[in-house]
Amino acid sequence: MADPNEPVHVTTTEARAGATPGVTRYVLGVSLVLVIAIFAFLILR
Template identity: 70%
Template sequence: MTDVRPEHLTATEARAGTTPHVTRVVLGVGLLLVIIAFALILFIAR
């Protein structure tokens, strides 16, 4: 029987890099586009 212990990694070690926060940008741009689209729909529907 081998005496192997499971590795314990930190969050940074587990993802092996940095997080560039692209998700925040994508969500922000998407939200802005949806607001503009609804504003155009309301403006045209009048």
Template identity: 75%
Template sequence: MAEPSEHLTTTEARAGATPHVTRVVLGVGLLLVIAIFAVILLVAG
């Protein structure tokens, strides 16, 4: 016979908490790209 399935919460399934580091890294990266393009436009213009 099949064993009953175990229902886990999202945090239990991930075995821990999920900090929002990815959002911070993407945000900082986006700001850096915009700043670099602005510098390139100012220097080349």
């Protein structure tokens, strides 16, 4: 039986339980540019 007070040591990949392809930064960047463009269009029209 494992001791409940014993700390669990796992690697970053095991804790994440998956791969991180890096697409998120592109989605965030494109979304930010689109929101700025839409707000600029609405303000300047």
